[in-house]
Amino acid sequence: MSTISTxxxxGMRDILGNQARVKRKIERIIQETALRYGFEPMQVPVLENLDVLLVKGGGGEEAQKELYTLEDQSGRKLGMRFEFTTSLARVLAGNPDLPKPFKSLNMGTVYRYDNPQALRYREFTQADVDIVGSTSALADAECISLAIDVTQELGFEECYIRISDRRLTNALIALCDVPEEQAKECMRSLDKLDKIGLDGVKKELQSKKISTEILSYLKSDLRQIRKELEKAKRSLEGVESLEKVMNYLEAQKKLKYVKFDPSLVRGLDYYTGTVMEIFGGAAVSIGGGGRYDNLIRSLGGPQLPAVGISFGVDRLTDLLADKQTEVPVEVFVIPIGKVEAEAFSLVGKLREAGFAAEMDLMKRNLSKNLASVNTRNIPLVLFLGEDELAQNQVKVRDMASGEEKLVELSPFGKLKEYLSTRLGKK
Amino acid sequence: MSTISTxxxxGMRDILGNQARVKRKIERIIQETALRYGFEPMQVPVLENLDVLLVKGGGGEEAQKELYTLEDQSGRKLGMRFEFTTSLARVLAGNPDLPKPFKSLNMGTVYRYDNPQALRYREFTQADVDIVGSTSALADAECISLAIDVTQELGFEECYIRISDRRLTNALIALCDVPEEQAKECMRSLDKLDKIGLDGVKKELQSKKISTEILSYLKSDLRQIRKELEKAKRSLEGVESLEKVMNYLEAQKKLKYVKFDPSLVRGLDYYTGTVMEIFGGAAVSIGGGGRYDNLIRSLGGPQLPAVGISFGVDRLTDLLADKQTEVPVEVFVIPIGKVEAEAFSLVGKLREAGFAAEMDLMKRNLSKNLASVNTRNIPLVLFLGEDELAQNQVKVRDMASGEEKLVELSPFGKLKEYLSTRLGKK
Incomplete structure (x- = not known):
């Protein structure tokens, strides 16, 4: 048997223990928040027909090189999804009657055969929220608002969202007399600001023979940029859209989490309006997105405007599992003597009352049980002995303080209240 | 663009709309219940090294014929998981220090290239809970108890669990003088009882030249069987284990959901003790499981006893989505006039208070908005007009009764209370 892989x-990984518990918590928070916003959970298969994944012009050229492909037993050519947007476009094309706006939540694993490195895996979990069918800046604001709620609830204290707008960047590029055919190249260089710094971008622009004037605007605020564009009679579309988005977020008192940043362009060519990147702290990117009004059509779907935001759930998991401990169990019941059935009854009542509860299933002695409880960071132990049982009592030990107390067993109300207080539950 | 698959x-499917909402609810209930029982969520990759999936003697021979296989770009031979137990065995072999009992929850998609048919898909979602490391009947009772909680919370009114024990069946087979080498064949015939009826099984046994005496025990209760086995001095191991399991379940007042059924054997060869099947109503199997004390070793893992139960989440989804409607949104805000920012603020407060809330993102007129609300079964609408706003009010319409009421907008308490009452929330 020793020849089988263990x-x-x-490039992939098993997720176990605290990491798995933290990941589940992250997924729950994203899911519950998205549902409060009216996003609809949907599920597309991990496998897609290969033609769906290999569509040209959707900005997936890099990921297409990293595809896992296969044939099924009938020789159908298939591939494993490397993102959700291609599948979303297919679903929209195949279901033209879906009511608009179509607000979708796609959460699941995607696959890319790239070089494994820290915090990157060949199977990783992505959570995408997308609003399809609306051109309103309200939709952009909804996505940003949701991202703020999620980062807040996850416990990131210094979270913020950087936002800009492609149309604003384009207007600035035009203002700096960069010819239209060099606009994309110019943006690609700007996108490297975080990686190679201002000097690096400057050198790259110079080597591409693109004016470096644009760099002088990268620290400007939105009002300054509006002034410059107005003066030069350039398009204000991007500025005005951003003003609306920020106005809406201010109405929800969330503008404090948002930083306008004209240097933000985001790598992908397909963005057409707002772009945004979510930070869980200085330079810790945990997701991003933007408006992509033509992508769904490019991917083979209908012509529908869309805006969305995507969370890197594995990255979030790795970041948070280092800092947060989710206990597997709150209350552990140790039967002492021949009281298994009574302990089983008690553990049932605890679960019914909402506690995460377990009992010894190994017939361990007291010290082994306590050692196991300690290793697993379980906060409370109930000792159920024949004597206590005869007196309608159970002994509760708080593992942190060592404090012990005998509590009435039935009716269950007192025990429930005592345990809730000990656990800091309402 | 029309050449791309839509x-x-x-054999696979997109899950959308009510079906997706119901599936999410099912997954949430299974997950939350399992966590209350102290099961640990874990995640194994969809892809496994092919040798892991092709292990012999693990009872997966049929599924192995239905594998999706592929090579990655380095020529590694891989396959898509067709169940979780093989991966669980690999994890246990690779992580010998995992504390025991190891109580795992595996929920996710698995893949089998079989013939698509109603309620069966080539990608389907399974939810497995397993307790590894304990031989105690308490562990078997835990799995059954959890299955009862899940079916109850899912809203199955006539749910029950059929249970038996392989050791009891073996003892009965021996009692009927079926030679040991025919025991498996005998069990395979018994397993077809639901499909081909008593007469069918009788004929099949006769054609295999196996005594049909066993059939006379299939309606017996546990006490009768105990008597017969005692009289013949046959092993009582199975009977005694079942008695314990049922005694524990009685302590949790759950025995009423359990039916001892000596005709239950379940198809798979690897069960060694308790076997169980979960029914959501007469003849509607929604999951099952049992004790498999040697399987993990057969699959390449360490020698560890185990018991587990598995839910067919797609089957549950198809059954429940027909009967249950999960509304996507509870409250829909329609701004009337130039009050988008105020509506955005209001919808933010609603979500903060825990309501699933949306606002119009399409600048639709009143009648189109109401038509959309109707189609989507949204129960409550808030009309936010400039006049109402000036008077610190919002108009609430209950879509079912048509009743309308002006409610104070700020402070938010009154509106929150009114909406909660309307929605039947506490």
Whole structure:
């Protein structure tokens, strides 16, 4: 038997223990928040027909090189999804009657055969929210608002969202007399600001023979940029859209989490309006998105405007699992003597009352049980002995303080209240 | 663009709308229940090294014929998981220090290239809970108890669990003088009882030249069987284990959901003790499981006893989505006039208070908005007009009764209370 692999596939990983508990919590928070916003959970298969994944012009050229492909037993050519947007476009094309706006939540694993590195895996979990069918800046603001709620609830204290607008960047590029055919190249260089710094971008622009004037605007605020564009009679579309988005967010008192940043362009060519990047702290990007009004059509779907935001759930998991401990169990019941059935009854009542509860299933002695409880960071232990049982009592030990107390067993109300207080539950 | 597939891969499906909402609810209930029982969420990759999936003797011979296989770009031979137990065995082999009992929850998609048919898909979602490391009947009772909680919370009114024990069946087979080498064949015939009826099984046994005496025990209760086995001095291991399991379940007042059924054997060869099948109503199987004390070793893992139960989440989804409607949104805000920012603020407050809330993102007129609200079964509408706003009010319409009421907008308490009452929330 020793010849069978005990490790997961290279570049992929098993998620266990605290990491798995934290990941589940992250997924729950994203899911519940998205549902409060009216996003609809949907599920597309991990496998897609290969033609769906290989569509040209959708900005997926890099990821297409990293595809996992296969044939099924009938020789159908298939591939594993590397993102959700291609599948979303297919669903929209195949279901033209879906009511608009179509607000979708796609959460699941995607696959890319790239070089494994820290915080990157060949199977990773993405959570995308998308609003399809609306051109309103309200939709952009909804996505940003949701991202703020999620980061807040996840416990990131210094979270913020950087936003800009492609149309604003384009107007600035035009203002700096960069010819239209060099606009994309110019943006690609700007996108490297975080990586190679201002000097690096400057050198790159110079080597591409593109004016570096644009760099002088990268620290400007929105009002200054509006003035410059107005003066030069350039398009104000991007500025005005951003003003609306920020106005809406201010109405929800969330503008404090948002930083306008004209240097933000985001790598992908397909963005047409707002672009945004979510930070869980200085330079810790945990997701991003933007408006992509032509992408769904490019991917084979109908012509529908869309805006969306995507969370890197594995990255979030790795970041948070280092800092947060989710206990597997709140209350552990140790039966002492022949009281298994009574302990089983008690553990049932605890669960019914909403506690995460377990009992010894290994017939361990007291010290082994306590050692296991300690290793697993379980906060409360109930000792259920024959004597206590005869007196309608159970002994509760708080593992942190060592404090012990005998509590009435039935009716269950007192025990429930005592445990809730100990656990800091309402 | 019309050449790109708009349909999912053959045999697989997109899950959208009410079906997706119901599926999410099912997954949430299974997950939350399992966590209350102290099961640990874990995640294994969809892809496994092919040798892991092709292990012999694990009872997966049929599923192995239905594998999706592929090579990654380095030529590694991989396959898509067709169940979770193989991966669980690999994880246990690769992580010998995992504390025991190891109580795992595996929920996700698995893949089998079989013939698509109603309620069966080539990608389907399974939810497995397993307790590894304990031989105690308490562990078997835990799995059954959890299955009862899940079916109750899902709203199945006539749910019950059929249970038996392989050791009891073996003892009965021996009692009927079926030679040991025919025991498996005998069990395979018994397993077809639901499909081909008593007469069918009788004929099949006769054609295999196996005594049909066993059939006379299939309606017996546990006490009768105990008597017969005692009289013949046959092993009582199975009977005694079942008695314990049922005694524990009685302590939780759950025995009423359990039916001992000596005809239950379940198809798979690897069960060694308790077997169980979950029914959501007469003849509607929604999951099952049992004790498999040797399987993990057969699959390449360490020698560890285990018991588990598995839910067919797609089957549950198809059954429940027909009967249950989960509304996507509880409250829909329609801004009337230039009050988008105020509406955006209001919808933010609603979500903060826990309501699933949306506002118009399409600048639709009143009648189109109401038509959309109707189609989507949204129960409450808030009309936010400039006049109402000036008077610190909002108009609430209950879509079912048509009743309308002006409610104070700020402070938010009154509106929150009114909406909660209307929605039947506490």
């Amino acid at each position: 490790q997961p596939v290279k | 349909q999912p891969v053959k």
